[in-house]
Structure formats: structure tokens, C-alpha cells
Amino acid sequence: MTDSFPRIEPLGTAALLVRFAGRLDDAANRACTAFRAALEARGLAGVVETASSLGSVLVRFDGDATALRDALERMLGEADWAAQPAPPHKVWDIPCSYGGTDGPQLEETAEMAGLTPAQAVEALSETRVRVLALGFAPGMPYLGILPEEWDLPRQTGLTPKVPEGALVLAVRQFVLFGTEAPTGWRQVGRTLFGCLDVARPTPIALTPGDEVRFVSVSPEVLREGAAADPHRHGGARWEEVA
Amino acid sequence: MSAGIEILSCGPLVTVQDDGRPGWLSRGLARGGAADARARAEARALLGGDPGAGIESPGSPLRLRLQIEATLAFTGAEMRVEAEGRAVPWHGAVSFPAGTVLTLRPTARGSYAYIHVAGGIQTEPVLGARAAHLIANLGRPLAAGDVLPVAASRHAARRLKETPDRFEGGVLRVVDTPQTRLFPQEERARFAETAFTRDPRGNRQGVRLTCDGPGFQTEGGLSLLSDFVLPGDLQMTGDGTPYILGPECQTTGGYPRIASVIPADLPRALQAPPGAELRFRFIPVEEARTLADPLPKTEPLVRAPGDDPDLLIRQLIGGVVSARGEME
Numbered sequence: 001m002t003d004s005f006p007r008i009e010p011l012g013t014a015a016l017l018v019r020f021a022g023r024l025d026d027a028a029n030r031a032c033t034a035f036r037a038a039l040e041a042r043g044l045a046g047v048v049e050t051a052s053s054l055g056s057v058l059v060r061f062d063g064d065a066t067a068l069r070d071a072l073e074r075m076l077g078e079a080d081w082a083a084q085p086a087p088p089h090k091v092w093d094i095p096c097s098y099g100g101t102d103g104p105q106l107e108e109t110a111e112m113a114g115l116t117p118a119q120a121v122e123a124l125s126e127t128r129v130r131v132l133a134l135g136f137a138p139g140m141p142y143l144g145i146l147p148e149e150w151d152l153p154r155q156t157g158l159t160p161k162v163p164e165g166a167l168v169l170a171v172r173q174f175v176l177f178g179t180e181a182p183t184g185w186r187q188v189g190r191t192l193f194g195c196l197d198v199a200r201p202t203p204i205a206l207t208p209g210d211e212v213r214f215v216s217v218s219p220e221v222l223r224e225g226a227a228a229d230p231h232r233h234g235g236a237r238w239e240e241v242a
Numbered sequence: 243m244s245a246g247i248e249i250l251s252c253g254p255l256v257t258v259q260d261d262g263r264p265g266w267l268s269r270g271l272a273r274g275g276a277a278d279a280r281a282r283a284e285a286r287a288l289l290g291g292d293p294g295a296g297i298e299s300p301g302s303p304l305r306l307r308l309q310i311e312a313t314l315a316f317t318g319a320e321m322r323v324e325a326e327g328r329a330v331p332w333h334g335a336v337s338f339p340a341g342t343v344l345t346l347r348p349t350a351r352g353s354y355a356y357i358h359v360a361g362g363i364q365t366e367p368v369l370g371a372r373a374a375h376l377i378a379n380l381g382r383p384l385a386a387g388d389v390l391p392v393a394a395s396r397h398a399a400r401r402l403k404e405t406p407d408r409f410e411g412g413v414l415r416v417v418d419t420p421q422t423r424l425f426p427q428e429e430r431a432r433f434a435e436t437a438f439t440r441d442p443r444g445n446r447q448g449v450r451l452t453c454d455g456p457g458f459q460t461e462g463g464l465s466l467l468s469d470f471v472l473p474g475d476l477q478m479t480g481d482g483t484p485y486i487l488g489p490e491c492q493t494t495g496g497y498p499r500i501a502s503v504i505p506a507d508l509p510r511a512l513q514a515p516p517g518a519e520l521r522f523r524f525i526p527v528e529e530a531r532t533l534a535d536p537l538p539k540t541e542p543l544v545r546a547p548g549d550d551p552d553l554l555i556r557q558l559i560g561g562v563v564s565a566r567g568e569m570e
């Protein structure tokens with residue numbers, strides 16, 4: 001098989017997939033976000049839905065596949081999509097209580113990264129990560145890409161259950177759990193951020209391309225902030241970046 | 243609470259379903275909706291318009307009481323229906339007077355049964371649809387005591403002109419996925435020659451298939467970057483066991499997909515009951531795109547001229563319905 005990117009492939013009968021990478025790659029993920037934003041702005045004939053994932057953009061269509069493929073090829077050739085400025089997005093500060101019962105695997109994770117727990121909290125809470133993709137549960141983000149030292153394998157066994165809002169880490173990414181679930185990733189912290197809440201004006205808060213810092217707070221501050229947050233964002237604050 | 247269809251009792255995982263929530267893939271929410279889209283097309287034809295939201299039963303028995311006069315369409319996996327002790331035909335639409343109690347029992351034909359009502363169930367939409375999406379925590383299974391609001395209706399009784407045959411497995415047409423070529427040619431050939439059995443383990447996320455012989459593996463057991471998956475994809479888990487993904491599958495996944503069932507054959511795939519045999523035939527995607535699903539045809543459920551409106555039900559005593567559909 002050819003390994004050249006980007007490339008366009010059919011996905012089922014009614015979608016095309018524009019793939020920018022075969023492995024996790026920050027530039028390719030930025031290209032996905034930028035290309036999808038351009039597609040949405042362009043409004044190509046026949047396109048009914050677009051979405052971006054870690055390394056690809058899905059284009060669901062109704063109508064002529066060949067014409068759409070040609071139009072996508074042309075668009076791909078118009079720019080270096082990895083070098084485009086980030087489309088408008090939100091920058092979030094999400095309070096997180098690291099370690100203790102809120103992050104039972106912080107010490108183990110820090111040690112694997114060659115850090116003390118305090119150093120790990122400082123590093124993780126100051127790193128600004130991007131929402132690379134949403135999946136697994138609705139609105140549940142994969143965030144990264146964390147520096148090399150966080151290229152940690154998943155656990156061989158599963159943690160039977162982490163709570164909604166758990167911040168887990170593996171393979172240079174965070175996942176913020178949108179639901180209570182088993183996981184092979186290590187839980188380093190806890191937020192009270194609701195990834196999906198149909199009662200909110202914006203039910204799914206995050207979008208691929210959003211930037212997030214998981215700001216370190218005490219367990220008490222986390223819970224006080226969340227209790228005062230009517231939208232179940234766990235006391236998070238955000239600003240729009242045009 | 244407004245009047246409607248009262249659930250007197252029901253088995254597990256009976257839900258309200260419609261066409262689901264398209265447009266949320268970028269936010270990690272699969273479309274969901276009825277597992278058998280063809281059964282909804284049939285309900286649309288039988289009721290003469292948008293069937294709105296209906297009830298989907300994954301082979302669970304249920305008893306309903308109609309608080310108002312209503313026309314119901316019964317499509318999908320066949321159930322035995324009795325109204326006040328009288329048999330009611332499946333694959334058709336019939337009006338019932340207010341107060342009617344219906345008992346529905348599963349048969350071994352198919353997996354997902356549908357009960358639609360003219361005008362549709364009027365529960366409160368969530369994110370633009372009424373469909374329960376249990377994996378996403380949207381909606382919940384129906385339970386005894388629930389009342390589904392509907393408007394009163396009285397339509398002429400109709401039935402499908404041809405009895406559907408998608409309830410016993412068979413050959414499913416598939417197209418390549420972006421990962422198909424990661425499987426060696428011999429594995430793809432073996433896959434296309436293998437008779438699979440629909441395992442009892444299955445739900446709206448996916449259906450497990452079993453077969454004789456080893457699982458199907460990609461070359462070198464590649465670790466793949468998670469990418470978009472679709473209902474109908476044949477996903478090979480770590481040990482090479484295939485699953486057909488259903489309407490509540492996740493939006494992305496890291497397991498390779500050897501093939502994807504075309505939309506026209508997806509109802510047959512998901513309706514196959516446990517134990518049914520399934521085989522797969524690769525066709526070019528260009529060919530698959532040209533395959534239109536013909537609209538279901540219906541005909542009147544016959545009754546003699548001058549019959550009173552309740553006669554249809556009376557005729558059904560003992561399950562006797564004219565098999566001839568020529569009379570209009």
C-alpha cells in the first residue's frame with residue numbers, strides 16, 4: 001500500500017475520507033482541523049457532513065462522488081494545510097484536582113515519566129493541549145500532544161471503572177472521560193467537567209481544535225467551583241480566539 | 243400527561259427510535275436511530291407519510307394499551323400480535339379503537355420489530371431527535387407505566403405487497419474499507435468464502451459473528467491510529483473475531499475493518515437472528531452507489547364493501563384474513 005499523505009479514500013458508499021497521517025502527528029492533526037474548517041466555510045455541493053479525527057477528515061456526501069473527489073483534490077493542492085493558522089476556537093482553563101483519591105495513579109505515572117509527583121502536576125497543569133478528536137463517548141476529548149516523557153504505554157490490565165470527569169493519560173495524550181467507564185489509561189486527576197449535557201445551550205462543550213489547560217486546584221476548590229457552575233463545566237472558564 | 247400508548251409491560255431494551263441524529267460525528271456522537279431503516283420505509287409506506295418516531299423491540303415481548311383510537315404499523319422482525327384476543331397480521335397497518343390492549347410476542351424471525359403509529363410518537367426531542375441512544379446516555383428503555391403521547395388516527399388498513407425476506411441472514415454485499423488492503427489477499431479470500439454464524443451476543447452497538455477456523459488478522463498485527471467507523475463495518479477485534487457494527491457504534495475506532503456492509507443490505511445484516519448464517523460478497527463501491535433500495539409497495543388489507551369500521555378486527559377472529567389483495 002502507498003504511504004503518501006494526504007490521500008482520499010472511500011468510506012462506505014456515502015463518505016470520503018481525507019487522510020493526513022497514518023500515525024499520531026501534531027502537524028497532521030492541525031491540518032485536519034484547518035481542512036475541515038475550510039470545507040465547512042466552502043460549502044461544496046453535495047457535502048452533508050464533515051468531521052475531523054486524529055488524522056483524517058470525513059466528508060459525508062449525497063450525489064456525485066467523482067466530482068466531490070476532484071473538488072477535494074483541488075482543495076488539498078491549494079495550501080499547506082498543516083501550516084494554516086488555527087481556525088476560530090476556544091481556549092479553556094478546566095480546574096483539575098491531581099493525585100490523591102482524585103488521581104490515584106499520579107505517583108506511578110510521574111515515576112514512569114521520571115518526575116516527582118509535584119513536578120508532574122506542575123508540568124501537566126501548565127501544558128496547553130489541543131482537542132485532537134472527540135469520540136468513545138459523545139463529546140469526550142482526546143487531547144495532546146504531550147511532550148515525549150509522557151509517551152507511556154497503556155496498562156496491561158484495565159482499571160475497572162473511572163468516574164465521569166476523570167483525567168487519564170497514556171501515549172502522549174489525555175482523555176477526559178465523558179462517562180463512567182473501564183480504561184487502560186492511568187488516572188492522574190479529576191475534573192467535574194461534563195462533556196455532554198443536553199440541558200446546556202451548547203450540549204457538547206468541546207470541539208476539535210480547542211485548546212485546554214487542566215489547571216491544578218485543591219479537591220475543595222474543584223468541588224466548590226463545580227457547585228457554583230450552572231452549566232456543569234466544572235468551574236471551567238474559556239475565551240474565544242478568532 | 244397527554245393520552246397515547248400506555249406500556250402495560252415490556253421486556254428489556256425496548257426503545258423509541260426514529261432516524262437518529264445525523265450531523266454530530268465531529269462531536270463524537272453516532273447517528274443512532276432504528277437498526278432497520280427498511281422497516282421505517284415500510285412503516286412510511288403503510289401509514290402514507292412520515293412515520294415519525296416508533297417503538298423498536300429487540301425481540302422483547304410487550305403489552306400496550308391504546309388510550310385513543312390509533313392506526314399502528316407493524317414492520318421488521320415478525321411478532322405475534324393479539325388485540326383483545328384476536329390475531330393481527332404483521333407487515334401491515336391496522337386501526338384499533340380506544341381502549342384496545344395489544345399483546346406482542348417475538349418469533350424467531352428477525353431481531354428488531356417496529357411498531358409505528360400514524361403521526362408518530364410525540365415524546366420530547368433531545369438533540370433534534372426522539373431516538374433513545376443508550377450508549378450515549380440519551381433516553382432510556384421503555385418500562386411498564388410509560389405513556390407515549392400520540393395523536394388519534396384512523397387510516398385504512400394496508401399491508402406490504404411482498405413479505406420481506408431479510409430476517410434469516412443470507413448473503414451481504416460489502417465494499418472495501420480503508421483497512422481492507424491491510425489484510426493479506428489470502429485472508430480476504432478466506433473471509434469471502436467463509437460462512438459466518440450470527441452469535442447470540444449482539445446489541446445496537448454491534449453483532450458478534452462466529453466461524454470455523456482462525457480469526458482474521460492484518461499483516462504484522464498493525465497498531466492503527468483511531469479513525470472513523472460506520473454502521474455496517476466489519477471490525478476485527480484483537481483476536482480476529484468479526485463484529486458487524488450497529489447504529490450505536492462509536493464514531494471512531496482503532497480495530498481494522500475488513501469490509502463494510504452496503505446500506506441496502508444493512509437491515510438484513512442487523513435483522514439476522516442468533517444462529518442465522520451470513521456470507522459476504524465484495525462489490526466495487528461504484529456499483530454499490532448505484533443500488534437504490536426500491537420503495538416498499540403496499541395494498542389494502544381487504545374487507546368487503548359496506549363493512550362497518552370494526553369489521554377488520556372481527557374478520558381477524560381466528561386469524562382469518564383474505565390473502566387476495568386485488569379488491570380495492
